[in-house]
Amino acid sequence: MNTNEFWALIGEAARDGGTPDTVADRAATALARRDPSEIVGFERHLRRVLDASYKVDLFGAAYLVNGGCSDEGFDAFRGWLMVQGREAFARAVGEPDSLAELAAVRRAALTGEELGSERMLGVAATAHREATGEGLPEEPATKRPNTDDFWDFDDEDEVRRRFPRLAALFNEAPAE
Template sequence: MLPGGVFRRTATAFGARPGRAAVPVAGRERRGLPDCQAMRTDDFWQLIDRARAGGGGEPHAVAARAVALLAERDPEDIVGYAHHQARVLSASHKVDLWGAAYLINGGVSDEGFHHFRGWLMTQGREVFARAVADPDSLAGLPQVRAASLSGEEFSGSEMLAVPWDAYRRATAAELPADREPAPVPDLNDFWDFDDEEEAKRRLPKLAALFVEPPAE
């Protein structure tokens, strides 16, 4: 069965802060986000690295530090951050990564998968990129291995709200909507995340941690 029921494409995942509509502001930004040349992909991840170094390991602490750092930048940089975040979320919208999140968190909806990737962002660029390329690599993270025993779930909704919170703090206005939102990839190769044999085939390391062993 599909996690969370039938898959729904949501604007929340890529174009607006969860729970809030993006409100255009005055000037040229009323037409949508300006060209995002002020921040590069390297800048995006370097800011997250600084937030990780200064904000503690918990997602809410990393997010709070990221908001503070980003709010010190020009509004164009905040817009650029939002643009890169949307691209990162689009690139990571993959079935096997969703399956990995499903195993680790003991089930996850489409919104839960979105929040899981917010947590994954707080782990930094290298971990994020490796997980997108090979979701089973998450089995090597100490906190994931610990979660297989403790039942801890991973979510980082606060991290996803960083550009909206930073823009509001810096400008007292709402971050404008992206006029060219990142596309939501089609997911046509869903598999039954509750199928233990399929999980073992696709994600053997994670399955060894989170799938119940067969009864003897």
């Protein structure tokens, strides 16, 4: 499975809308119809996407949007972000403050909804079990960055400097 096929499968599953978990279920169903090697390829690509997107500033943005964030919470946030599509995902990785443009993020600023989809991270495992009756072959764990590189996500001045649009949405006090 290549990059275009990976994102096309997610895009097709998201085409009719629904919750991120509904999209994940549709993606798993569609993926289960494919050859098991393609299912494994989807999982490998998902891991590459997760590795490439483990950026300190994206973690900080997830922390702001969700009112805190653990490693597992960041994984789930990126699962949710995948459902938003390739363009939104790539843009958020490069410019986390662009998340402020997404309707779901604006809604979360008003409602306190936490954005995440663990189910999206398990699409290949679900599809492989459905297609073969077996679990996915073991793969190396997703890389984790050195947390010493993290900045203080609770520092309001730093949050406003890095994410002015997100800070405005999430009612951070204006800079003096």
